[in-house]
Amino acid sequence: MSIEVSFEFFPPATDVGAENLARCAQALAPLGPRFVSVTYGAGGTTQDRTHAAVGQLVADTDLVVAGHLTCVGATKEGVGEVIDRYLAVGVRHIVALRGDAPVGEDDGAVAGGYRDAAELVSGIRGHVERNGSTADVQISVGAYPEVHPRALSPQADLDNLKRKLDAGADRAITQFFFDTDVYLRFVEKARASGITAPIVPGIMPVTSFAGISRFAERCGTSIPVWMHELFADTDDDPGLQQLVSASLAAAQCRRLADEGIEEFHFYTMNRPELTLSTCRMLGLTPRTTGGSAADSFTSEEKLAS
Numbered sequence: 001m002s003i004e005v006s007f008e009f010f011p012p013a014t015d016v017g018a019e020n021l022a023r024c025a026q027a028l029a030p031l032g033p034r035f036v037s038v039t040y041g042a043g044g045t046t047q048d049r050t051h052a053a054v055g056q057l058v059a060d061t062d063l064v065v066a067g068h069l070t071c072v073g074a075t076k077e078g079v080g081e082v083i084d085r086y087l088a089v090g091v092r093h094i095v096a097l098r099g100d101a102p103v104g105e106d107d108g109a110v111a112g113g114y115r116d117a118a119e120l121v122s123g124i125r126g127h128v129e130r131n132g133s134t135a136d137v138q139i140s141v142g143a144y145p146e147v148h149p150r151a152l153s154p155q156a157d158l159d160n161l162k163r164k165l166d167a168g169a170d171r172a173i174t175q176f177f178f179d180t181d182v183y184l185r186f187v188e189k190a191r192a193s194g195i196t197a198p199i200v201p202g203i204m205p206v207t208s209f210a211g212i213s214r215f216a217e218r219c220g221t222s223i224p225v226w227m228h229e230l231f232a233d234t235d236d237d238p239g240l241q242q243l244v245s246a247s248l249a250a251a252q253c254r255r256l257a258d259e260g261i262e263e264f265h266f267y268t269m270n271r272p273e274l275t276l277s278t279c280r281m282l283g284l285t286p287r288t289t290g291g292s293a294a295d296s297f298t299s300e301e302k303l304a305s
């Protein structure tokens, strides 16, 4: 079985954060990720920081770097400028998202902007083609195993995912989830709806249970009762929480691998430890040479050898 991984980072706000990101990327690079990506604040709130982080990763590492891009609150011209900046530094993979309007604003649509991620995907394809770029641009989009909180229905959300892929996206990366059955059923439904593109599971190692619980609520990700029990009284014991988190992420990924999933996207929160240990449990070990992700063994094979 050949396991492929990708790692998501957020753009740091300070010099100390930038040094931390550099250390994080350096720690994860030997695992040979297919790509690493940098998030982009909706409405362009992190635009300069995202470009700085992307530039830093491109300049300082051999990693394939993807840039996220949101269209909410932006004009088509503004989005075009971001695409051009990405292309100029050699980025050939864009994670195309609608993004969320600031709290209190309606849907963040602006005159002359893209209405949603499906329109953004066609916009990126059109922009690259119009500018005569020969770059082979990959596009990933978001998918929601537990249904996007603003979707009209699960089927409408799936239809929306299909529109994004039909518009020219190459793959979907899911919102993080902890109920693995929900993801597996979602993939089944997507296949039954005619979606054939890869639907890569987004894995969130729990760096802080309190923090992840708050974030999950906003994203529509459920925290199963057994997880509350698992993490009960660990908030004051970071060491114990880390051990529980590592076991949980490893068990989730192993289950997915047993179900035939070979590609994983990790929300690293710019902290490498839990992602590193989970990848190890998937059979990935650091390599000293470049190239694509190594053929991996099951953990049982590794333990037996």
Ligand SMILES: Cc1cc2nc3c(=O)[nH]c(=O)nc-3n(C[C@H](O)[C@H](O)[C@H](O)COP(=O)(O)OP(=O)(O)OC[C@H]3O[C@@H](n4cnc5c(N)ncnc54)[C@H](O)[C@@H]3O)c2cc1C
Residues within 6 Å of the ligand: 038, 039, 040, 041, 042, 068, 069, 070, 095, 096, 097, 098, 099, 100, 101, 106, 107, 115, 116, 117, 118, 141, 142, 143, 148, 150, 151, 152, 156, 157, 160, 164, 173, 174, 175, 176, 202
């Ligand atoms: C892998 C991944 C990476 C992400 N990276 C970022 C990032 O870098 N920066 C960032 O800001 N966010 C990011 N997000 C979050 C994302 O922007 C939000 O989930 C957003 O609400 C939907 O974006 P989308 O591209 O999935 O939207 P779409 O595909 O356009 O819509 C998703 C669903 O939301 C429904 N919907 C209906 N009305 C609205 C509305 N007014 N607003 C929103 N959705 C509506 C749609 O009908 C559809 O069912 C990421 C999400 C994922 C899964």
